[in-house]
Amino acid sequence: MVRVYNFSAGPAMLPLEVLERAKDELLDWAGTGMSVMEHSHRGKAYVERAAAVEASLREVMGVPDNYKCLFLQGGAYGEFAALPLNLSAAGQSIDFINTGDWSTKAIAEAKKYAVPNVIASTKEGGFTDVPDADSFTVNPDSAYLHYTPNETIRGVEFDYIPDSKGLPLIADFSSTILSRPINVTDFDVIFAGAQKNMGPSGLVTVIVKDDLLGKARVECPSVWDYTQQAAADSMLNTPNTFGWYLLGLVLDWVKDNGGLEGMGQRNKAKADVLYDYIDGSGYWTNPVAKRARSWMNIPFLQPNAELDKQFVSEAAKAGLTNLAGHRSVGGMRASIYNAVPLEGVQALVEFMKEFAQKNG
Amino acid sequence: MVRVYNFSAGPAMLPLEVLERAKDELLDWAGTGMSVMEHSHRGKAYVERAAAVEASLREVMGVPDNYKCLFLQGGAYGEFAALPLNLSAAGQSIDFINTGDWSTKAIAEAKKYAVPNVIASTKEGGFTDVPDADSFTVNPDSAYLHYTPNETIRGVEFDYIPDSKGLPLIADFSSTILSRPINVTDFDVIFAGAQKNMGPSGLVTVIVKDDLLGKARVECPSVWDYTQQAAADSMLNTPNTFGWYLLGLVLDWVKDNGGLEGMGQRNKAKADVLYDYIDGSGYWTNPVAKRARSWMNIPFLQPNAELDKQFVSEAAKAGLTNLAGHRSVGGMRASIYNAVPLEGVQALVEFMKEFAQKNG
Numbered sequence: 001m002v003r004v005y006n007f008s009a010g011p012a013m014l015p016l017e018v019l020e021r022a023k024d025e026l027l028d029w030a031g032t033g034m035s036v037m038e039h040s041h042r043g044k045a046y047v048e049r050a051a052a053v054e055a056s057l058r059e060v061m062g063v064p065d066n067y068k069c070l071f072l073q074g075g076a077y078g079e080f081a082a083l084p085l086n087l088s089a090a091g092q093s094i095d096f097i098n099t100g101d102w103s104t105k106a107i108a109e110a111k112k113y114a115v116p117n118v119i120a121s122t123k124e125g126g127f128t129d130v131p132d133a134d135s136f137t138v139n140p141d142s143a144y145l146h147y148t149p150n151e152t153i154r155g156v157e158f159d160y161i162p163d164s165k166g167l168p169l170i171a172d173f174s175s176t177i178l179s180r181p182i183n184v185t186d187f188d189v190i191f192a193g194a195q196k197n198m199g200p201s202g203l204v205t206v207i208v209k210d211d212l213l214g215k216a217r218v219e220c221p222s223v224w225d226y227t228q229q230a231a232a233d234s235m236l237n238t239p240n241t242f243g244w245y246l247l248g249l250v251l252d253w254v255k256d257n258g259g260l261e262g263m264g265q266r267n268k269a270k271a272d273v274l275y276d277y278i279d280g281s282g283y284w285t286n287p288v289a290k291r292a293r294s295w296m297n298i299p300f301l302q303p304n305a306e307l308d309k310q311f312v313s314e315a316a317k318a319g320l321t322n323l324a325g326h327r328s329v330g331g332m333r334a335s336i337y338n339a340v341p342l343e344g345v346q347a348l349v350e351f352m353k354e355f356a357q358k359n360g
Numbered sequence: 361m362v363r364v365y366n367f368s369a370g371p372a373m374l375p376l377e378v379l380e381r382a383k384d385e386l387l388d389w390a391g392t393g394m395s396v397m398e399h400s401h402r403g404k405a406y407v408e409r410a411a412a413v414e415a416s417l418r419e420v421m422g423v424p425d426n427y428k429c430l431f432l433q434g435g436a437y438g439e440f441a442a443l444p445l446n447l448s449a450a451g452q453s454i455d456f457i458n459t460g461d462w463s464t465k466a467i468a469e470a471k472k473y474a475v476p477n478v479i480a481s482t483k484e485g486g487f488t489d490v491p492d493a494d495s496f497t498v499n500p501d502s503a504y505l506h507y508t509p510n511e512t513i514r515g516v517e518f519d520y521i522p523d524s525k526g527l528p529l530i531a532d533f534s535s536t537i538l539s540r541p542i543n544v545t546d547f548d549v550i551f552a553g554a555q556k557n558m559g560p561s562g563l564v565t566v567i568v569k570d571d572l573l574g575k576a577r578v579e580c581p582s583v584w585d586y587t588q589q590a591a592a593d594s595m596l597n598t599p600n601t602f603g604w605y606l607l608g609l610v611l612d613w614v615k616d617n618g619g620l621e622g623m624g625q626r627n628k629a630k631a632d633v634l635y636d637y638i639d640g641s642g643y644w645t646n647p648v649a650k651r652a653r654s655w656m657n658i659p660f661l662q663p664n665a666e667l668d669k670q671f672v673s674e675a676a677k678a679g680l681t682n683l684a685g686h687r688s689v690g691g692m693r694a695s696i697y698n699a700v701p702l703e704g705v706q707a708l709v710e711f712m713k714e715f716a717q718k719n720g
Contacts, residue, residue, distance in 0.1 A: 002393050003387065003388070003393050003394070004392070004394060006394050008398065008400040008403070009400065010400070011397060011398060011399060011400060011401060011598065011601055012400075013394070013398050014397060019386060019387050019397075023383055023387060026379060026382060026383040027363065027376070027379050027383060028362075028363070032364070032681075033362050033363050033364035033679065033681075034364060034366050034681070035379050037371060037559075037560040037561075037606075038368065038371060038372060038373050038374055039368070039371060040368040040369065040370070040371060040682055042687070043368070043682065073433040073434045073435065073562055074433045074434050074438070074581070074584075074597075075597045075598055077582065077583050077596070077598075078433070078581060078583045078584075081581035081582070081583070082581075109581070109582060112578055112579050112580075112581075113579060193598060195601075199397075200397040200602045201401070201598045201599065201600055201601050202433055202562040202598075202600025202601070202602065202603060203562070218472055219472045219473060220472075221440075221441035221442075221472075221581075222440075222469060223434050223435065223437050223438045223441070224434075224438075236437070237434075237435045237436075237437035237438070238370065238371065238435055238553060238555055238561045238562075239561065240433075240560075240562030240600065240603075241371055241555075241560065241562070242561070242562065242602065242603075243562055243602075246397075319393065322403065327402070
């Protein structure tokens, strides 16, 4: 078996150790004579594991007791609807900072339920930077401030936490959760689709501060009602049991590799290798302002875009896969989530060097 | 490795061949050097497989071209909200037949968005029968008629298809999909959580007739908007890629085992073995009217309910697991979905015989 280096933006590469363990126990999990997929979510064995995974997430991220951890379905895109339905009143305004495609989608979805108020946007600059920290003013009457710490498609990342002036701060951490230490208490809701740094797709984690519960509108679907799901330990309905289980294996791997401190060091080193090479190459460019460069999603362009397809296809043949940029922006993009090793980034840089030499 | 016979109501037993294949290719799927979980849902390999799974479902179930097959998240419980948001106007009535816990939940959820009109209910009789086919009248102004062909918790199944008098007929097939041949054209929407006969939890399949598209309310969450998801081949957002893939393996297994004809024969034989034994045992009873007995979920009671825990625990030790009745009704229940072999039902009957002899 030859495993490739997978630079997919999500679903994304998973740690080999995680996949190996899942494979080992796929037919007989925890000595139960069943696959974990075949377990009732109400059975003792699964309920205990699910609780252990939550405890593990709390330990790894340092989630305080006054935050609930929910394991839901519908992805981050589903949360774009669930958030206003849980946290805002009809007709109330919601503040947004728009730094790219995912903020834009969140704003469009919120408009179905509330009045989005875009207090800062980097759209005019082509979403290649974050706004200055002192360039926006929140509306004190808004239900909350929603922003996207990392925009996956254009590789733009906040280098600061916006001051929400007392409004609840909601952060879409889909692409950066578990990638380095954060202070959970800096946020009121953290949510993340699992399919980048947490596990397979079909699971979304929502970490929500207790004092935001109890505000869901009547028309909030029950399966997305944070209060109901918190009371039911995320089992009001059948959860994605396999995804939840696999998140547990990923968290074990994170702990075995230095926790979030270890992830952060490793991810910074990986990003430095790639950005340093790009900046010094005289061939490749990254369009993002230096202060706003993502550690996780790194777009790169070459002088002649007509060679992009050739690059992506030759790289794939060399075992470096999923390097095409998002279909909406073109170019190339390397997503280097937790599971992509430094060796993978080094191999990519070597390949980019050769390609630049041949075509530069 | 000792595999048990798993009578869980869902997530439920999966065919051993399916799990073995998933295990074999878990680290390197289709020669790509990646797990199927690590593939981008926008990549060629995964997109082709997803389309092949849909084609397979269409083939196995005989889904005509004027029906869309959607692969969504949020479970059947999520659909209880998605259905009124897609198919009814605010303030419009929706007809329901209430035959148990899942119908009851669907009615409660619909009330958030529309006006449920329960045209028949078997609640007074303790949900142990279906209503007579000529005992109810639909409201011609209702958006649709919703019913539950099989109620998982109490093991009650319709032996006929309700005449909806021209209203769209919506059927919650969670527990009976793929269990025998049906005519898809008898229904306007068929939906089913995957975790019983289709695969792992976290995936819900919706088969919807074309002429019902285009009616979603503005406030329908995008990820649940049938029209948007149909246009995007269920990839408006990242789907549950592993669940979708595993459904494909299950469908291959169904085809290898005689298709839905084969499933139907096998399931009828299994149900007959268990009901025949229960009825002749002089010890065990099944509370459901004979015409309404489920092939999939078979509750059974003993004279002294205080022995229930002992039965469930001793059975588990004998490799017959998850036989406790639903926490809301007690007693015992054997869910004998497609993947439970006849030998499993025979082993259960032998165990029940011994238990009855000792305790009767």
